[in-house]
Amino acid sequence: DAGVIQSPRHEVTEMGQEVTLRCKPISGHDYLFWYRQTMMRGLELLIYFNNNVPIDDSGMPEDRFSAKMPNASFSTLKIQPSEPRDSAVYFCASSLAGTGNQPQHFGDGTRLSIL
Amino acid sequence: AQSVAQPEDQVNVAEGNPLTVKCTYSVSGNPYLFWYVQYPNRGLQFLLKYITGDNLVKGSYGFEAEFNKSQTSFHLKKPSALVSDSALYFCAVRDIGDDYKLSFGAGTTVTVRA
Numbered sequence: 001d002a003g004v005i006q007s008p009r010h011e012v013t014e015m016g017q018e019v020t021l022r023c024k025p026i027s028g029h030d031y032l033f034w035y036r037q038t039m040m041r042g043l044e045l046l047i048y049f050n051n052n053v054p055i056d057d058s059g060m061p062e063d064r065f066s067a068k069m070p071n072a073s074f075s076t077l078k079i080q081p082s083e084p085r086d087s088a089v090y091f092c093a094s095s096l097a098g099t100g101n102q103p104q105h106f107g108d109g110t111r112l113s114i115l
Numbered sequence: 116a117q118s119v120a121q122p123e124d125q126v127n128v129a130e131g132n133p134l135t136v137k138c139t140y141s142v143s144g145n146p147y148l149f150w151y152v153q154y155p156n157r158g159l160q161f162l163l164k165y166i167t168g169d170n171l172v173k174g175s176y177g178f179e180a181e182f183n184k185s186q187t188s189f190h191l192k193k194p195s196a197l198v199s200d201s202a203l204y205f206c207a208v209r210d211i212g213d214d215y216k217l218s219f220g221a222g223t224t225v226t227v228r229a
Binding site: 048093104109111 | 156211
């Protein structure tokens, strides 16, 4: 079975550039989550969607960050303009709805380095 | 509000010995509890979950976890650790009736020496 697919796996770019991270959730999953992982702050939830609709974006650090989910099989996380402190590993995860007890399935992440 | 604490940053055990990774949680209602494992350069992988019922939950790769409501704990255990169990382990909690957000612990690095 195909899991959550993220692209690119690695991204290195200079500060000020626009960065777009992509995610394809597991087919049939209702929820999609974007996380950021750093040594200092651990795993942080940025935003999550239910049936393509953003439900909670309180974790998005600044207006420079935006996320969209135009359809059930695709989501993007965009940073514009990027800054060195945005360097982190960004994960996408998806899950079934169920009664809220379904596990989240994670992609292998995008390692982002902003120079 | 919900939160998770993993009191140990690191756990070191010898191969063949029992492994325990500790987790305590805080929720206002009843919890859903999860354990995940992360290998280098990979995403988190689901190991097991507690929803309701039997306090001892069995999961993947020989892992199990014991839910203790009075101590608000959900410790992960494996009777005989393998070198391949060396990884980063995360405990997570969700308050039943709350939204779909999970709160993750800071993670515990497990090293199993041969």
